[in-house]
Amino acid sequence: MISVEGLTRTYGSFVAVDNVTFTCQPGRVTGFLGPNGAGKTTTMRILVGLTPATHGRATIGGLEYRDIDNPGRHVGVLLDAGAQHGGRTGREILTLGALAMGLPRSRVDEMLHLVSLTPEEAGRRLRNYSLGMKQRLGIAHALLGDPQVLILDEPANGLDPAGIRWMRGLLKGYADRGGTVLLSSHLLHEVEQIADEMILIGHGRIVAQGDKKSLLASNKAGRAATTTVTSLENAKFADLLRQRGLTVTEGPDALTVSAEAVEVGRTAAEHQIVLTDLRAVDRGLEDLFLELTSSTQRDPGAAMSGSAPGSASPSYPPGPPPSGFPPPPPSGQQHPGVPR
Amino acid sequence: MSDYGHQPGPPPAPQQPPAQPRPSGPPGSPPGHDHQMQASATPSVSFHRWVYLELRKSVDTLSGFWLLAAIAVFLVIVEGFFLVVGLFDTSGFTFTIFTSPMAYVLQPLLATLAIMLVTSEWGQRTAMVTFALEPRRTRVLAAKLVAALALTAAFIVVLLLIATICSGILAATSGGELEWDLGVGDVIGLMLFLGIAVMIGFGLATLILNTPAAIGAFPIVAYAIPSGLGLVGLFWSDFAPVGRYLNLQTATNPVLTWSVDTGSDWGHLSVALLVWMVIPLGLGTMRLLRAEVK
Numbered sequence: 001m002i003s004v005e006g007l008t009r010t011y012g013s014f015v016a017v018d019n020v021t022f023t024c025q026p027g028r029v030t031g032f033l034g035p036n037g038a039g040k041t042t043t044m045r046i047l048v049g050l051t052p053a054t055h056g057r058a059t060i061g062g063l064e065y066r067d068i069d070n071p072g073r074h075v076g077v078l079l080d081a082g083a084q085h086g087g088r089t090g091r092e093i094l095t096l097g098a099l100a101m102g103l104p105r106s107r108v109d110e111m112l113h114l115v116s117l118t119p120e121e122a123g124r125r126l127r128n129y130s131l132g133m134k135q136r137l138g139i140a141h142a143l144l145g146d147p148q149v150l151i152l153d154e155p156a157n158g159l160d161p162a163g164i165r166w167m168r169g170l171l172k173g174y175a176d177r178g179g180t181v182l183l184s185s186h187l188l189h190e191v192e193q194i195a196d197e198m199i200l201i202g203h204g205r206i207v208a209q210g211d212k213k214s215l216l217a218s219n220k221a222g223r224a225a226t227t228t229v230t231s232l233e234n235a236k237f238a239d240l241l242r243q244r245g246l247t248v249t250e251g252p253d254a255l256t257v258s259a260e261a262v263e264v265g266r267t268a269a270e271h272q273i274v275l276t277d278l279r280a281v282d283r284g285l286e287d288l289f290l291e292l293t294s295s296t297q298r299d300p301g302a303a304m305s306g307s308a309p310g311s312a313s314p315s316y317p318p319g320p321p322p323s324g325f326p327p328p329p330p331s332g333q334q335h336p337g338v339p340r
Numbered sequence: 341m342s343d344y345g346h347q348p349g350p351p352p353a354p355q356q357p358p359a360q361p362r363p364s365g366p367p368g369s370p371p372g373h374d375h376q377m378q379a380s381a382t383p384s385v386s387f388h389r390w391v392y393l394e395l396r397k398s399v400d401t402l403s404g405f406w407l408l409a410a411i412a413v414f415l416v417i418v419e420g421f422f423l424v425v426g427l428f429d430t431s432g433f434t435f436t437i438f439t440s441p442m443a444y445v446l447q448p449l450l451a452t453l454a455i456m457l458v459t460s461e462w463g464q465r466t467a468m469v470t471f472a473l474e475p476r477r478t479r480v481l482a483a484k485l486v487a488a489l490a491l492t493a494a495f496i497v498v499l500l501l502i503a504t505i506c507s508g509i510l511a512a513t514s515g516g517e518l519e520w521d522l523g524v525g526d527v528i529g530l531m532l533f534l535g536i537a538v539m540i541g542f543g544l545a546t547l548i549l550n551t552p553a554a555i556g557a558f559p560i561v562a563y564a565i566p567s568g569l570g571l572v573g574l575f576w577s578d579f580a581p582v583g584r585y586l587n588l589q590t591a592t593n594p595v596l597t598w599s600v601d602t603g604s605d606w607g608h609l610s611v612a613l614l615v616w617m618v619i620p621l622g623l624g625t626m627r628l629l630r631a632e633v634k
Contacts, residue, residue, distance in 0.1 A: 087401035
């Protein structure tokens with residue numbers, strides 16, 4: 001439904017979007033993921049005709065945005081929930097949208113109800129709205145025209161946890177009914193839970209794309225397996241593992257072993273060591289995300305990639321991520337920052 | 341909300357009558373499985389609807405409403421002052437005393453109104469929403485200009501009403517001596533004179549796209565530059581005839597009095613309008629068409 005081919009946008013010598021190509025299918029939620037300034041917003045702005053592209057083509061349903069008659073009825077857009085007149089009430093903003101799309105006024109009440117804005121809140125002026133309320137209003141505005149395609153830039157921004165869960169359900173249901181959703185975020189956790197497809201972007205380039213499974217699989221293929229294990233006799237077990245030629249790091253509670261879990265378990269069985277915990281370290285998408293985009297991170301220390309901060313990470317060509325990632329970090333922590 | 345979350349139905353019908361929106365339902369009930377956009381299924385919203393939208397946008401905020409109200413109140417105050425003067429001494433008072441001079445009061449105010457219609461979209465960043473709903477930006481711009489001219493016409497009606505009331509009071513108190521001298525030319529002159537001011541403000545607004553700067557630019561173009569040209573002409577007589585071509589005030593004054601008669605009047609008016617109205621509006625429109633809407 002959304003098709004972007006070789007899209008490039010430069011500002012002088014700065015390349016904001018660099019030869020980006022992707023598609024978004026109906027019935028699926030596509031997550032557009034990247035750190036701040038990676039080019040997500042610029043790409044979305046080009047999609048809806050607010051920013052001209054330097055090269056390349058972006059179409060929705062086979063048409064360039066400017067060629068769609070009454071585009072609000074086909075494409076729901078939320079780029080910046082704050083980009084509304086602060087002196088208008090929420091209801092007035094939706095009414096103007098309904099007028100501009102040629103919709104009946106009753107649609108306004110339906111949308112207010114859908115995003116759980118009370119009549120009292122809808123009568124307040126936007127400048128008195130919290131960020132979460134603005135976001136709800138923005139989503140209501142995007143859905144006004146009953147579009148087949150949704151383009152949402154950072155839609156979860158400012159929503160509370162309940163609001164994020166609500167939006168997740170809303171967008172899932174929308175996609176299940178055949179809608180196409182493209183949403184961006186710099187928070188992997190959000191996208192991970194809702195997106196069927198993910199596009200990772202850094203420095204204006206797509207560094208990886210695919211569904212969650214294939215992204216993780218290609219990530220795993222390139223690296224040695226890591227297992228954390230806890231036993232009743234950690235010190236003794238560490239020695240036994242080392243005798244088998246395995247690299248062991250002793251943590252305060254657990255051992256981190258550079259081997260498959262089955263190998264560690266077999267060692268324990270042979271020596272009748274009682275294990276209390278044994279698990280394969282499945283490095284989450286967050287590490288992948290940080291690695292892939294580490295050269296664009298503002299804070300290089302945030303990259304959990306074992307490599308020293310500031311060391312340039314290889315630049316990945318667009319397409320599926322190549323194998324050969326840096327070795328896993330020595331610590332046995334999994335999914336840092338991702339609550340389970 | 342009866343069809344809340346109902347199952348995907350068939351793709352939307354390829355043709356639907358205008359102004360007959362698709363059966364509405366919460367998010368994208370049925371968004372449709374067809375990959376090809378049925379762009380013809382949803383006709384564009386008519387131009388007069390966009391004009392209505394722009395008029396509505398000019399009054400639906402407190403600032404917009406009070407700008408309109410303040411202009412009306414200011415008119416009443418100035419006319420009231422004229423009336424008080426007239427009550428003391430009716431000699432020389434005619435109906436047009438209450439109309440034509442008011443053009444100079446309305447000129448900067450209506451220009452400001454036109455400027456705000458354009459620049460507030462940029463200041464408040466609503467242009468992002470507006471141009472996402474109507475990618476044909478010239479259409480939006482044209483609707484704004486028509487809305488600005490419609491508001492101008494409305495204020496002329498208000499002005500004539502107030503002038504009629506004031507003249508009536510004056511005529512009643514002075515025993516019917518007041519001359520009701522308003523001709524068709526006076527009304528047309530008033531409309532054209534204010535229409536020109538609005539278009540100049542509109543052009544400056546599209547070119548500058550910044551509320552305070554554009555509001556500041558209008559008096560420079562309409563008053564400061566004409567005064568400067570006049571002063572230079574006083575001291576440098578060779579320049580005076582050239583200056584008249586750029587002097588917006590002396591060039592448009594004959595419009596107000598409906599007396600653009602001589603060839604040189606027309607020449608001055610054409611050049612002044614070209615320089616201060618047509619060129620800024622043209623450049624501004626080009627800028628707006630190419631601008632990245634932030």
